[in-house]
Amino acid sequence: MERETGAREGLKGWLNPSKIGKFGIERLAWLLMRLTGLGLLAYFIGHIYETSHILDGKAVWDKSLEMTQTTEGHLFLALVIGMCVFHTGNGIRLMIAQMGYGVGKAERPDYPYKPQSINMKGKACIYATLGMAALAMWYGMAVMFA
Amino acid sequence: MATIHPKLSDELSQTVVSSTKSVKIKIKRSNPNVNSEQKFDEFVVPIEKWTTVLDVLLDVKSHLDHSVGVRYSCRQASCGSCGMKINGKPGLACFTKISELDSDTVTVEPMDNYPVVRDLAVNMDRMINNHKKVMPYVIREDSEIDAESGIREFLQSPENVDKYIQFSSCIKCGLCNSACPTMAMDKTFVGPQALAQAYRYIADDRDKGKNKRLKVIDESHGIWRCHFAGSCSQVCPKGVDPAMGIQLLRGYLLGIRD
Numbered sequence: 309m310e311r312e313t314g315a316r317e318g319l320k321g322w323l324n325p326s327k328i329g330k331f332g333i334e335r336l337a338w339l340l341m342r343l344t345g346l347g348l349l350a351y352f353i354g355h356i357y358e359t360s361h362i363l364d365g366k367a368v369w370d371k372s373l374e375m376t377q378t379t380e381g382h383l384f385l386a387l388v389i390g391m392c393v394f395h396t397g398n399g400i401r402l403m404i405a406q407m408g409y410g411v412g413k414a415e416r417p418d419y420p421y422k423p424q425s426i427n428m429k430g431k432a433c434i435y436a437t438l439g440m441a442a443l444a445m446w447y448g449m450a451v452m453f454a
Numbered sequence: 455m456a457t458i459h460p461k462l463s464d465e466l467s468q469t470v471v472s473s474t475k476s477v478k479i480k481i482k483r484s485n486p487n488v489n490s491e492q493k494f495d496e497f498v499v500p501i502e503k504w505t506t507v508l509d510v511l512l513d514v515k516s517h518l519d520h521s522v523g524v525r526y527s528c529r530q531a532s533c534g535s536c537g538m539k540i541n542g543k544p545g546l547a548c549f550t551k552i553s554e555l556d557s558d559t560v561t562v563e564p565m566d567n568y569p570v571v572r573d574l575a576v577n578m579d580r581m582i583n584n585h586k587k588v589m590p591y592v593i594r595e596d597s598e599i600d601a602e603s604g605i606r607e608f609l610q611s612p613e614n615v616d617k618y619i620q621f622s623s624c625i626k627c628g629l630c631n632s633a634c635p636t637m638a639m640d641k642t643f644v645g646p647q648a649l650a651q652a653y654r655y656i657a658d659d660r661d662k663g664k665n666k667r668l669k670v671i672d673e674s675h676g677i678w679r680c681h682f683a684g685s686c687s688q689v690c691p692k693g694v695d696p697a698m699g700i701q702l703l704r705g706y707l708l709g710i711r712d
Contacts, residue, residue, distance in 0.1 A: 317566045321638025330543045331633065331685040338635060338683035405682055408705025411698045414620050414657065421693025425701065426684045 334426060337434045341398050344391040351388050382452040390445040397437035405430065476500045477552050479510050481522055482563040485572045494561070495519065501552050507560060508536050508547035511574075523573030531691055534627030538574045539563040544629040544689045565632035581628045584648035587670050590655060593663025608660040621654030621699050623692040630686035630696050642675040646686035649677055650696035653703040668707065677704055 321327070328336045361372040375381055405411050405425075412424025476498050484492040497514045511524050526536040529548045536547040541561055552560060568576035592608065630646040631637050637645055652671050655661050671677045680700050687697040705711035 316641060317638035319639070321566060321635050326542055327635075327685075331683070331688055334682075334684035334688075335635070338681055341681070402682055406701055406704050407708060408702045408711040411701045412695070414617050414698065414702065416616060417620050417623065417693030417695075419693070421690070421695075423684070423687035423690070423693070423695040423697065425682075425687050425695055425698035430684075 332426070333431055333434050337398055337437075340394060341402070344395040347391045348388070348395060351391075382449065385452065386445045386449045389448040390441045393444040394437055394441040397440055398434065401430065401433040401437065475502075477505075477510060478559045479507075479514065480559060480561040481511070481514070481573065482561075483522075483573050484564075484570055485523075486570055487572070495522075503551075503553045505552050506548055507538075507540055507545075507550045507552060507555075507562060510552060510560070511547060511562070523571070523575045525575040532625060534625035537565050537576075537627040537629050537632065539565055539632070544632040546627060546629070546691045549691050565628060567632050567634070567637040568628065576628075578626075578628050581626070581631050581645060581647055584644050585626065585651060587644070588648045588652040588655075589663060589667050589670070590651045592655065592658060592661045593666065594660070595662065610658075610660055614659050617659075618654045618657040621650050621657070621694055621696075624651060624654070624694050625692055627691065629689045629691065630694075633685035633689045635683050635685065636679050636681060640675060640679055643679045644671060644676050646680070646696035646700060649680065649703065650686075650694055650699035652677075653699035653706075656703060656706065671703075672707060677707065680704075 317324075322339060322342065328339065358372050358375075362369045376385055410427070410429050412427065478496055478498050480494045480496050482492065483495050484490075497518050499510045499513045499518075501510065506529075508524075508526055508529060511522065512526075515522050515524070524536065524538075524547070526548065527533040528535070531546050531549040534546070537544060538547055539545075539562065540547065540550050541555055541557060542563075544565055547562070562574060564570045564574050564576045568578060568580070571577050594608070624647065626647065628647065630650070634643075634646050636643050649671060652667050656664050656667060677700060680697075682697060682701065684697045687695045690696060702711060
């Protein structure tokens with residue numbers, strides 16, 4: 309009976325940057341979807357904690373708001389905006405694809421095989437989502453740093 | 455720590471007159487049954503433009519180191535035995551030409567997400583078990599041979615064959631499961647190979663076992679655990695496109711697609 313050596317890659321299978329180079333933009337989108345999901349979950353918990361200060365009176369509430377009025381705070385919020393836009397846009401792409409739309413039609417494959425599910429429509433959506441996230445971050449920073 | 459065998463490889467290159475090129479192959483060696491040591495052994499082997507990774511490995515086995523553990527059989531991408539990680543990406547050794555890799559050094563490792571038996575050979579029990587779990591056969595209560603009606607087989611139109619023929623090409627090489635990032639983390643995930651096969655039989659209109667099969671995959675570690683990274687389809691050597699099968703099957707489960 310073999311030991312479980314190499315049975316699962318674990319987090320290395322997620323985070324290894326060489327995987328993105330070898331498996332393309334879809335793998336990057338997959339990784340960003342996971343990371344932004346975890347990031348937004350952490351932000352949500354922090355947000356609940358921060359807004360709970362409103363119960364402690366105006367002074368405490370104002371002080372907690374000051375945390376986001378710094379340069380680091382602005383950059384953090386810009387990151388949250390980016391995560392939010394990417395997660396939403398890519399989530400919509402995934403929902404449509406996971407209903408079976410835009411992934412091609414089963415047919416007799418001919419060599420050289422080219423997977424239909426990895427197509428230009430999907431790639432264009434990923435690039436557009438990344439672009440929208442970058443644009444939203446840029447706009448957010450323009451407003452916050454104005 | 456890599457071990458190089460220059461003398462042996464020099465000797466070999468002198469014996470092959472027609473070859474002008476050579477490749478350095480780095481083979482990941484381990485034997486988990488003995489100890490946890492892992493190392494890379496390096497060999498220099500002469501190649502031609504048609505030489506495959508498997509050819510190089512067999513050359514190493516024949517002339518340089520007989521102890522290299524590698525599983526292979528048909529040498530023509532039909533049996534699915536020689537799956538391994540070639541320069542970091544899962545591929546069939548017999549179906550990957552050295553010239554296509556565009557590199558003077560080729561690194562071969564056992565496939566990820568499988569327990570290593572020895573060197574490049576991995577244990578594929580989990581994949582085979584998951585494959586069996588989805589009942590990869592046409593389920594019917596009536597007999598295929600019906601003397602009364604004279605029907606000798608379950609007839610099917612070419613149009614219906616087209617709906618699943620792509621997924622019938624699966625050779626169970628396991629490359630898709632190796633590339634899948636969900637397989638990397640979830641030890642109970644059914645995997646793209648089995649899910650694509652589930653779709654193959656669900657799309658087959660001769661099959662009457664859809665509900666039985668869906669019961670197996672319609673759970674949190676089943677089809678819903680796929681997050682459509684698409685890596686499975688990128689490495690499939692037979693054009694199966696498991697990612698497409700999984701998404702089409704999900705559409706079917708949601709009642710959106712036929």
